[in-house]
Amino acid sequence: MTTSQTDPMIGRLIDGRYQVRSRIARGGMATVYLATDLRLERRVAIKIMHGHLADDSTFKSRFVQEARSAARLAHPNVVNVFDQGQDSDMAYLVMEYLPGITLRDLLKDYGKLTPEQTIDIMEAVLSGLAAAHKAGIVHRDLKPENVLLADDGRIKIGDFGLARAASANTATGQALLGTIAYLSPELVTRGVADARSDIYALGIMMYEMLTGTQPFHGEQPMQIAYQHANDPVPAPSSVNPAVPPELDELVLWATEKDPDRRPSDAREMLDRLIEAEKSIRGDAVMQPTMVLPPAFAANDGETQIINPAIRQQVASAAPTATDTLSAAARRRRGKGWWLFALVLVLAAVAGGTGWYFGSGPGSLVTVPNVVSQAPAAATATLTNLGFKTAQAQEYSVTVPAGQVSSTDPKAGSAAGRGSTVTLRISQGPKPVTIQPLAGKTLDQATSEITGVGAKVGDTVKQFDPKVPANTVISATRASDGTDISGGGGYFEAATVNLVVSVGPVPDVAGMSVSDAQAALQKVGLETTAGPQSYSDTVDKGNVISAQAQKEGPVHPGDTLALETSKGPEPVPVPDVVGQTWDKAKKALQDAGFQLKYSAAADLLPGAFVVSKVSPSAGTQAPKGSTVTVNFAGF
Incomplete structure (x- = not known):
C-alpha cells in the first residue's frame, strides 16, 4: 500500500499555495511533508501539527513559538523558516527543504565518528547554537535527530519546537520535555533550563559521536533520568581509546552536573573546541602571531606583529647582532650606534611585513x-x-x-x-519557453523539456485510436495543471506531466472469448464478462465488442467488459398461406429468411398459391434461417 493511499494529506493544497507531495517524517507534535510552493515554484518542507493537538492551546502556542524562534535567526547553520499559518483547523510551518540525512542516520550507518569528523560537525552545530544563544533563545531539544546533514555539505540545526527565550522562566511545570537521553540534571530535577542545558545536551551528543553509544542506559526512562541527575559522564576515551585528551576534557566540561561549572553558552564552548582542534591537528589550523615590545617598534610607542617565520629570523639573528654590537662598542663606540640603528630598521621591516601578511591587507x-x-x-x-x-x-x-x-x-x-x-x-528560476509537445514522440518531448532545464514528471499512458503509440497526447504544468500541450512559458527546473498514447484498443469483434482475452491482456488490459446481445454478423458465443467500465480514456490496467453474441435475433415466420408466390416471397425475404421452394414457381409467380410453410406461420425462427414453401396442387 502506497503512502498516497494511506495519508490523506498527500496531494492536498494548503492555504491555496503549498501542494503536498510526500511525507518526510512524523514526530510527537507534527508531521513533516515535502511540498511545492506554487507561488515561488520551489520545494519546501511543511510541518503540520497533528489534528488531535489543534485544540490544545499549549501545543499550538509551542508550535507558533518554533516559527518565531527560528525566524529570529539568520545563520547558515540554522534551518530557515519561511512562513507560518493556519488552513481551516490545521496549523502549519513552512521551512527550507534540505535533502540529506540526520546525524542520527549517520551514527546508525557508521557507529562512531573520528575525532576529526566530530570536530567538524560540532563546529557547525556550535556556530548555529551560538547565534541562537546570542539572540536569547534556548533550543532545549538538542539531539542527533535535530542536526541535519544536507547533501551539499551544509550542517544545520532544526526543530526549535521547544525553544524558549533564555531570559524567561523556562520551568515546564508539567512533564519534562525533550528527549530523556539528552536532558541536563537541572531539567530532570527542577524542570528549569537555560543556555547551559543546551551545552549539556551537546556534551552527550559529542560523547555519542566519539564512542557510538550513549553514556547512560536503562530499561525505563526514569532510570536514565536518575543517572543524568546523579552519575558523572565517563570520559569518551574509556570506551574509545582513540579519543584525544582534549576532546575528553571538552566532553567532561560540557557535562558537569553543576551548570555553573559548564561553558556559559555555545560561543564559549566553540572557542574551546577551536583551541582543542589546533592542538589535535597542529598549528596548520591557525598560525599564531607574535607581539614585539615597544623597544623594537618601527615607530615610537607602536606595537608590531610578526608571523612565526619572521619571529624565528629575528630570534636567530638577535645573538649575532648583540655580539657584533658589543665588539664594535669596544673597538669603536661611534660605529656601534650605527649598527644598533641598522638592527632597529631590520626589526621594523620584519614587523611591518609580519603585520601586512598576518593581519593587514596582505593576509x-x-x-x-x-x-x-x-x-x-x-x-x-x-x-x-x-x-x-x-x-x-x-x-x-x-x-x-x-x-x-x-x-x-x-x-x-x-x-x-x-x-x-x-x-x-x-532571481529565482530562469524563465524558459517550451515548444509544442503534442504530437511528438516521448523521446522528442523529453529532450524538449530537459533541454530548457525543466523536468519530466508523471507520464500517464493512454489508449487513443487517433494518436500513434509512443506519441504525446497532452502536457500539463505539474504545479498548477495548466495545459501546455501547445507550448508556453515555464521556469527552469519546473516539472511537466505528460499523457502518452499506447495506440488504439485492439479490435476483438468476432473473436472467441479466449482469443479476445489474450489480445487485450497482451496490451495490459484486464477483461470481465459483459452483456449478451443478438447479432446477425457475429457467431453465437463470440465477442461483439469490448466496453470500458468507466467514462473517459482507457489506460493500461483498466478492465473491459466483453459483450458476446447470442446469434441472430428470432423473428416470427410471416403468415403467407393462401397468398400468391410473388407476394409471399417478398414477405418472407423481408423478414430475413432464406427460402426453399420449387423453382417452377418463379416462372409464373402470380399463378402459384402458397399452401404451407415450415416452420409454420407465427413460429419464432432466427433471421437467416431457411423456410420451406409448398404450393397448392404440388
Missing part, C-alpha cells in the same frame, strides 16, 4: 558561506571579516529570489583581506 581570510542569507546580512558578515562587497544577479533553482545564491570567490576559498567578494543575488 588571507576564508570566505564564509552566506548562501540563502539576505544581502544585507551577508554584506555585514563579509564586511566584519575585512572584505569589500559587490552585487550581481543570477537565476537559481535552489535559492529563493532576493537571497544570496552564490559568491565569487566561492565559500571556503581564501581571499585577501580588503579584496572584493561579489554576492550573486537569486
Whole structure:
C-alpha cells in the first residue's frame, strides 16, 4: 500500500499555495511533508501539527513559538523558516527543504565518528547554537535527530519546537520535555533550563559521536533520568581509546552536573573546541602571531606583529647582532650606534611585513558561506571579516529570489583581506519557453523539456485510436495543471506531466472469448464478462465488442467488459398461406429468411398459391434461417 493511499494529506493544497507531495517524517507534535510552493515554484518542507493537538492551546502556542524562534535567526547553520499559518483547523510551518540525512542516520550507518569528523560537525552545530544563544533563545531539544546533514555539505540545526527565550522562566511545570537521553540534571530535577542545558545536551551528543553509544542506559526512562541527575559522564576515551585528551576534557566540561561549572553558552564552548582542534591537528589550523615590545617598534610607542617565520629570523639573528654590537662598542663606540640603528630598521621591516601578511591587507581570510542569507546580512558578515562587497544577479533553482545564491570567490576559498567578494543575488528560476509537445514522440518531448532545464514528471499512458503509440497526447504544468500541450512559458527546473498514447484498443469483434482475452491482456488490459446481445454478423458465443467500465480514456490496467453474441435475433415466420408466390416471397425475404421452394414457381409467380410453410406461420425462427414453401396442387 502506497503512502498516497494511506495519508490523506498527500496531494492536498494548503492555504491555496503549498501542494503536498510526500511525507518526510512524523514526530510527537507534527508531521513533516515535502511540498511545492506554487507561488515561488520551489520545494519546501511543511510541518503540520497533528489534528488531535489543534485544540490544545499549549501545543499550538509551542508550535507558533518554533516559527518565531527560528525566524529570529539568520545563520547558515540554522534551518530557515519561511512562513507560518493556519488552513481551516490545521496549523502549519513552512521551512527550507534540505535533502540529506540526520546525524542520527549517520551514527546508525557508521557507529562512531573520528575525532576529526566530530570536530567538524560540532563546529557547525556550535556556530548555529551560538547565534541562537546570542539572540536569547534556548533550543532545549538538542539531539542527533535535530542536526541535519544536507547533501551539499551544509550542517544545520532544526526543530526549535521547544525553544524558549533564555531570559524567561523556562520551568515546564508539567512533564519534562525533550528527549530523556539528552536532558541536563537541572531539567530532570527542577524542570528549569537555560543556555547551559543546551551545552549539556551537546556534551552527550559529542560523547555519542566519539564512542557510538550513549553514556547512560536503562530499561525505563526514569532510570536514565536518575543517572543524568546523579552519575558523572565517563570520559569518551574509556570506551574509545582513540579519543584525544582534549576532546575528553571538552566532553567532561560540557557535562558537569553543576551548570555553573559548564561553558556559559555555545560561543564559549566553540572557542574551546577551536583551541582543542589546533592542538589535535597542529598549528596548520591557525598560525599564531607574535607581539614585539615597544623597544623594537618601527615607530615610537607602536606595537608590531610578526608571523612565526619572521619571529624565528629575528630570534636567530638577535645573538649575532648583540655580539657584533658589543665588539664594535669596544673597538669603536661611534660605529656601534650605527649598527644598533641598522638592527632597529631590520626589526621594523620584519614587523611591518609580519603585520601586512598576518593581519593587514596582505593576509588571507576564508570566505564564509552566506548562501540563502539576505544581502544585507551577508554584506555585514563579509564586511566584519575585512572584505569589500559587490552585487550581481543570477537565476537559481535552489535559492529563493532576493537571497544570496552564490559568491565569487566561492565559500571556503581564501581571499585577501580588503579584496572584493561579489554576492550573486537569486532571481529565482530562469524563465524558459517550451515548444509544442503534442504530437511528438516521448523521446522528442523529453529532450524538449530537459533541454530548457525543466523536468519530466508523471507520464500517464493512454489508449487513443487517433494518436500513434509512443506519441504525446497532452502536457500539463505539474504545479498548477495548466495545459501546455501547445507550448508556453515555464521556469527552469519546473516539472511537466505528460499523457502518452499506447495506440488504439485492439479490435476483438468476432473473436472467441479466449482469443479476445489474450489480445487485450497482451496490451495490459484486464477483461470481465459483459452483456449478451443478438447479432446477425457475429457467431453465437463470440465477442461483439469490448466496453470500458468507466467514462473517459482507457489506460493500461483498466478492465473491459466483453459483450458476446447470442446469434441472430428470432423473428416470427410471416403468415403467407393462401397468398400468391410473388407476394409471399417478398414477405418472407423481408423478414430475413432464406427460402426453399420449387423453382417452377418463379416462372409464373402470380399463378402459384402458397399452401404451407415450415416452420409454420407465427413460429419464432432466427433471421437467416431457411423456410420451406409448398404450393397448392404440388
